[in-house]
Amino acid sequence: MKEKIQKKIIIIIIVFLLSPFSLFAQEPCETKYPDDGKCKTECEAGEHHDDTSGLCSSGKCCHMYAPVVDLSLQVPIFSYTKAADIAEYIVKIYEYALIVLAPLAIVVIIWAGFLWLLAGGDVPKISNAKKYISGAVTGLIIAFLSYIILSFFGLTSLKSPGIEYIEGEGDHHLIPFVPQQEYEKAGSDVKSIGGECFPVVKDSFDRISWNYGSARSGGTRCHAGVDIYTKGLGEVVAIADGIVTLVGTFYPCSKGMSMKVLIQHGNYTVNYGEINQGTIDSRIKVGATVKAGQYIGRATNCGMLHFELYEGKSRNYQWYPPPGVRITKPNQCLKEGYPKTYVKNCTSNCPVSTNIDPSATIKSLLNKMCAKN
Incomplete structure (x- = not known):
């Protein structure tokens, strides 16, 4: 029964780790621009052109994207109140988690060592001490490896998705109303x-x-x-x-x-x-x-x-x-x-x-x- 639950948890974690690829993958242009000077340059800069612009004769267009702004955290992590992007937020969570977990694991290992020394040859007590040490070391390994896994899947380098401008020369949904x-x-x-x-x-x-x-x-x-x-x-x-x-x-x-x-x-x-x-x-x-x-x-x-x-x-x-x-x-x-x-x-x-x-x-x-x- 425990093995089935563990397998389900592993599957859920894998799906969670892979889901950002479908959420954040976006093509910047509907059609790739040829290398025709200004048209290509402005396309790469996020401009939009239609077939009357005189720059892009074939009427190809790029999407515009809203500027990326800092994310304000509703629940701040100590003094950390804003994140430039999702990746920074994930990294900060792990940094603070390791700051807490590492000393805690060391304390548990030292405490278990004393239990082992004071066990006086009592096998059950020694076994419990070993479990504490093993658990603390395993926890540290998981904490460090999880960051490596996240990096491997790209979660530590995620950027906020390009939110397309539905802009006609200035979209009121994205740019503040000016009185x-x-x-x-x-x-x-x-x-x-x-x-x-x-x-x-x-x-x-x-x-x-x-x-x-x-x-x-x-x-x-x-x-x-x-x-x-x-x-x-x-x-x-x-x-x-x-x-x-x-x-x-x-x-x-x-x-x-x-x-x-x-x-x-x-x-x-x-x-x-x-x-x-x-x-x-x-x-x-x-x-x-x-x-x-x-x-x-x-x-x-x-x-x-x-x-x-x-x-x-x-x-x-x-x-x-x-x-x-x-x-x-x-x-x-x-x-x-x-x-x-x-x-x-x-x-x-x-x-x-x-x-x-x-x-x-x-x-x-x-x-x-x-x-x-």
């Missing part, structure tokens, strides 16, 4: 470009995250727009009369792929990003003229409308901070005045986009809610 006060502190001096309609109809408007210039892609990229959270149908409309210059895929979100619609409004171009795929109005085509308040589509798959603003006729560009800089604070790229270069790790003669802060424009349109037409 208006934080934006005000950033001190943007970009004036409103005007307009006749707020980009989301009244019944679909939830709130705004004033997150222009905040962190994206784990702090390696600056947020080039402002996120307008939606509810209900999430209906999006044009802020003014204009001409459609681009319609294309944008980012995958938790409820499906999103699209971008670029409309040139006079001397400026707005990127209406994170529109649900399949909901864009049939009138919205490249070269088509739109009117203020004209229905564009629904923005619910990502939970928001991503609103970018550019001077002139332009496409949407990513915005990278200077090499070696990591974005950790709200609106940091705006506050620090980082050049809006769209080439990662550029050190000289860096090309910059015409992207500008849309916050003032959005604020000026808050009292101009329009019904879609």
Whole structure:
């Protein structure tokens, strides 16, 4: 009976030790990139590209992953309250366990030795003393060997799993909501470009995250727009009369792929990003003229409308901070005045986009809610 129980315990332990391989194994990309310069470089850095990016002609894409943060322990181990990853936590448990077990085993061995010496030739007493010594030594061996076994199976080198960004230029599930006060502190001096309609109809408007210039892609990229959270149908409309210059895929979100619609409004171009795929109005085509308040589509798959603003006729560009800089604070790229270069790790003669802060424009349109037409 005991042998059967021991076999079951061994099987359970083996399954437990092997389970992390299925939990933590992830391919970083859906399709491997060829060595074609920037496309491959940005793929390996965790960027995502669609078939309209101009970088990856075949439309291959990489997943984005949320930044790994320290794990706060609900039950601290002495003064140890945070772990960088699961591996560190496992190692610490064993370190503290050995600190306790090793002296305890030594005490048991010494105590059993005295029992043996004082046994006076009594066989049962000597046998008990041997059992104590054997048990203590076996316990120490198991403690040390178990760490070796864990190392062999890779449990001491586990990292937190890559949690995929369901990001459209900034996912509110992963990146904190930025209130208006934080934006005000950033001190943007970009004036409103005007307009006749707020980009989301009244019944679909939830709130705004004033997150222009905040962190994206784990702090390696600056947020080039402002996120307008939606509810209900999430209906999006044009802020003014204009001409459609681009319609294309944008980012995958938790409820499906999103699209971008670029409309040139006079001397400026707005990127209406994170529109649900399949909901864009049939009138919205490249070269088509739109009117203020004209229905564009629904923005619910990502939970928001991503609103970018550019001077002139332009496409949407990513915005990278200077090499070696990591974005950790709200609106940091705006506050620090980082050049809006769209080439990662550029050190000289860096090309910059015409992207500008849309916050003032959005604020000026808050009292101009329009019904879609």
